[in-house]
Amino acid sequence: MASQNILLLPGDGIGPEVSAAAERIIEWFSANGSTKFETERDLVGGCAYDAHGEAISEAAVEKAFAADAILLGAVGGPKWDKVPYDKRPEAGLLRLRKDLDLFANLRPAICYPALAKASSLKQELIEGLDILILRELTGGTYFGEPKEIVTLENGEKRAVDTQVYTTGEIARIARMAFELARTRSGKVTSMEKHNVMRSGVLWKEVVTNVYETEGFGDVRLEHMLADAGGMQLVRNPKQFDVIVTDNLFGDLLSDVAAMLTGSLGMLPSASLGLPDAATGKRKSLYEPVHGSAPDIAGKGVANPIAMIASFGMCMRYSFGLVEEADMLDRAIAGALGSGARTGDIADGGNAMGTTEMTDAIIAELVKLG
Numbered sequence: 001m002a003s004q005n006i007l008l009l010p011g012d013g014i015g016p017e018v019s020a021a022a023e024r025i026i027e028w029f030s031a032n033g034s035t036k037f038e039t040e041r042d043l044v045g046g047c048a049y050d051a052h053g054e055a056i057s058e059a060a061v062e063k064a065f066a067a068d069a070i071l072l073g074a075v076g077g078p079k080w081d082k083v084p085y086d087k088r089p090e091a092g093l094l095r096l097r098k099d100l101d102l103f104a105n106l107r108p109a110i111c112y113p114a115l116a117k118a119s120s121l122k123q124e125l126i127e128g129l130d131i132l133i134l135r136e137l138t139g140g141t142y143f144g145e146p147k148e149i150v151t152l153e154n155g156e157k158r159a160v161d162t163q164v165y166t167t168g169e170i171a172r173i174a175r176m177a178f179e180l181a182r183t184r185s186g187k188v189t190s191m192e193k194h195n196v197m198r199s200g201v202l203w204k205e206v207v208t209n210v211y212e213t214e215g216f217g218d219v220r221l222e223h224m225l226a227d228a229g230g231m232q233l234v235r236n237p238k239q240f241d242v243i244v245t246d247n248l249f250g251d252l253l254s255d256v257a258a259m260l261t262g263s264l265g266m267l268p269s270a271s272l273g274l275p276d277a278a279t280g281k282r283k284s285l286y287e288p289v290h291g292s293a294p295d296i297a298g299k300g301v302a303n304p305i306a307m308i309a310s311f312g313m314c315m316r317y318s319f320g321l322v323e324e325a326d327m328l329d330r331a332i333a334g335a336l337g338s339g340a341r342t343g344d345i346a347d348g349g350n351a352m353g354t355t356e357m358t359d360a361i362i363a364e365l366v367k368l369g
């Protein structure tokens with residue numbers, strides 16, 4: 001039987017709870033599917049800082065390089081507000097993204113039929129919504145240098161973050177957007193701010209060039225200023241298929257898109273590198289879009305769906321287990337369809353906990369399997 005090695009990095013806040021839920025799903029597929037999953041675990045974020053004084057240890061980074069895929073829960077929390085900037089919990093996650101060169105972050109926003117009422121938008125605007133935000137993840141403002149706070153001669157301070165992109169960085173994410181659109185409704189919307197940023201001018205130029213010179217004529221390309229894009233996401237989200245954008249705009253726009261679907265607790269993500277020239281395998285990390293939610297951590301009430309669906313993306317994109325991934329998506333839809341709700345998506349009534357929601361999804365898997 002094929003075997004895959006998954007590194008679990010549960011992290012902080014609700015990370016460990018939703019990771020434990022995902023682990024039950026991993027075990028179910030290991031026992032009932034075509035592939036055996038071996039899991040290893042390590043620390044990332046605030047818990048790693050508490051244990052080692054770093055947001056991720058060298059040993060954990062080594063394990064990340066060796067794993068077939070990584071599943072990460074969440075990092076951060078008020079407990080670590082005062083730790084030095086380069087050791088803050090988020091630094092562990094950012095280091096993994098950068099060191100593993102996970103430049104492509106796929107953030108699907110899908111509205112499950114059972115949840116159309118949970119959105120803050122009118123039901124008809126989001127019913128059937130299925131869009132994919134493709135966020136560039138290893139460049140731009142997150143990593144550009146200089147990145148510093150300096151004290152000026154007059155005693156004032158001056159803070160700098162640098163927005164920087166090269167042709168190659170833009171071209172590879174554009175290519176990925178066109179390839180993904182081909183497997184979906186065939187439309188790409190590229191978002192930047194070429195009206196005020198030089199990086200936006202280059203972004204638009206390179207995306208257009210890849211489109212025109214690399215044979216993507218079967219896909220439609222449109223450009224939109226990122227602020228207008230945010231507005232359109234809320235006005236008429238179903239006009240979009242794939243949205244490709246930079247690291248910072250993608251961070252903002254994907255939170256907006258996530259909330260359209262009813263809850264941040266629903267959305268998975270995949271962060272992928274380029275395929276290895278020799279093996280064809282991509283480095284990959286899967287994580288929910290939601291954060292560590294310190295306010296509900298440890299209470300057993302967190303919605304595990306984003307984390308469980310992240311494992312679904314892992315089966316789909318890292319292991320090519322498309323049938324299994326489809327089955328898991330159907331099980332999640334089935335559990336929701338039968339009325340299973342955690343607090344974040346319940347409209348009044350009795351909300352269930354993390355464990356019960358996971359039970360409901362496993363019960364659907366048993367039915368489908």
Ligand code: IPM
Nearest residue numbers: 075076090093094251289291
């Ligand atoms: C995300 C998160 C991260 C980001 C944080 C935790 C560093 O908000 O994955 O969207 O800003 O990229």
Ligand code: MN
Nearest residue numbers: 251252255289
């Ligand atoms: Mn974010």
